[in-house]
Amino acid sequence: MQTSLEQALAAFPRVALLDEPTRIQRAERLETALKKYAKGVGIYLKRDDHMPVGGGGNKLRKLEFLLGSAQQDCIDTVITVGGVQSNHARLTAAVCARLGLNCELVLTRAVPKSDTDYDHNGNVLLDHLFGARLETHPGGTDSLAIAHARAGQLRQAGRNALVIPTGGSTPLGALGYARCAAEIAHQEQQLGIRFKHVIVPNGSAGTHAGLATGFAALQREPGLVKSFAVLVEQAAAIDKTRQLMQATAQLLGTPEATPTEAPNIDGSQLGSGYGLPTQDMLDAVRLMARSEGLLLDPVYSGKAFAGLISDLRAGRYQPGDNVLFVMTGGAVGLYAYRETFQPK
Ligand SMILES: Cc1ncc(COP(=O)(O)O)c(C=O)c1O
Structure with missing residues (x-):
């Protein structure tokens, strides 16, 4: 019941x-x-x-609702934010691939760690594989502001972008x-x-x-x-x-x-x-x-x-x-x- x-x-x-x-x-x-x-x-x-x-991973449950609503609004691009090794970013990229949407990731160096594995393997490898566009900024950057500015640019070009804040929370x-x-x-x-x-x-x-x-x-x-x-x-x-x-x-x-x-x-x-x-x-x-x-x-x-x-x-x-x-x-x-x- x-x-x-x-x-x-x-x-x-x-x-x-x-x-x-x-x-x-x-x-x-x-x-x-x-x-x-x-x-x-x-x-x-x-x-x-x-x-x-x-x-x-847990982000798929959030994305079910976030993208359900976005699909009603006919979005063509999803922009989200996170740390370099964000699981949320990787899953957003995967779901966008599945739904035929463009995905852009604005990542920040939230963890003071940088080596070949951290910067290129794990989630980053998969972000690329799922076809997302990535940009990486220093720690402390206001990535959400960058994401909103980018969504504005896309809108001016006739596109329709959704910005998802950290972790889809x-x-x-x-x-x-x-x-x-x-x-x-x-x-x-x-x-x-x-x-x-x-x-x-x-x-x-x-x-x-x-x-x-x-x-x-x-x-x-x-x-x-x-x-x-x-x-x-x-x-x-x-x-x-x-x-x-x-x-x-x-x-x-x-x-x-x-x-x-x-x-x-x-x-x-x-x-x-x-x-x-x-x-x-x-x-x-x-x-x-x-x-x-x-x-x-x-x-x-x-x-x-x-x-x-x-x-x-x-x-x-x-x-x-x-x-x-x-x-x-x-x-x-x-x-x-x-x-x-x-x-x-
Ligand atoms: C694997 C994993 N577990 C747990 C969490 C935490 O979930 P929440 O951000 O909803 O607190 C995250 C968030 O990124 C995650 O990637």
Whole structure:
């Protein structure tokens, strides 16, 4: 049966980029590897890293709504912004290829890192392969202003360009993860379990805000969604996520459901900053690879999974709790961090 959340979401145009719900699988070998701390905690993985376009990842859910609306406006070009190794940029390029749109990427050196792998491999290699036009600017450049100026130029030339801000994290983009909350709720029924914690990375906040807004509309407990900040410090991540939750709920028509509590965001995994490796991230990526044969990424999901492990160790989950870790994709970024992952 369709929930009122799904009915509200159905009012928004959407380009279908996912053929079906992404799998939820139990990570039994991980549970065994962590059993010293896990004490009867069920660890499940939502495979948002496994999707049919561009290598997959969380941005496809946002792009479904962002491009659904843009198609109604007959756009011919999408311009977006991000760091050099932006997964969002790569997936935007892939989706544009799929939909026959031009794609332009305004990238900035957001991470103080520059070597052959970082500058040319991973997402950058794929951006080119998907046929996007790339320009790269120094860190701190106002890439959104450049993107809007370029859209203006294109409009003057008779073209119609859409500008998508960082990470696709607008209220419209966040609807993708509100929809994912409904998907998870259905899968809980099928699996006969209920998740006590849903864990995600927090970059531009759309994934957390969308899930939290969706679960709130389903009357689930506030704090069910927990994220680990990987882009900015905890306080800034809380502010951004709270604002985006409010705006997303407003758009969806469910503002009364928005929790009054601050979103549940942990800043302990950021390390020295965005895109800068931590030992805990390295250990988490290796543990996932060696126990489940699955790939996390060095910038987002690796740090968030390190946070989950740290919470397990600290006894923050109770025996019998089921924890859902959303694999948000980004493994392509591993190739940009080859030196960081040199075998020991
Ligand atoms: C692989 C991956 N995971 C998680 C995130 C964070 O999602 P959000 O920006 O919605 O917070 C990103 C954002 O770029 C990402 O690329």
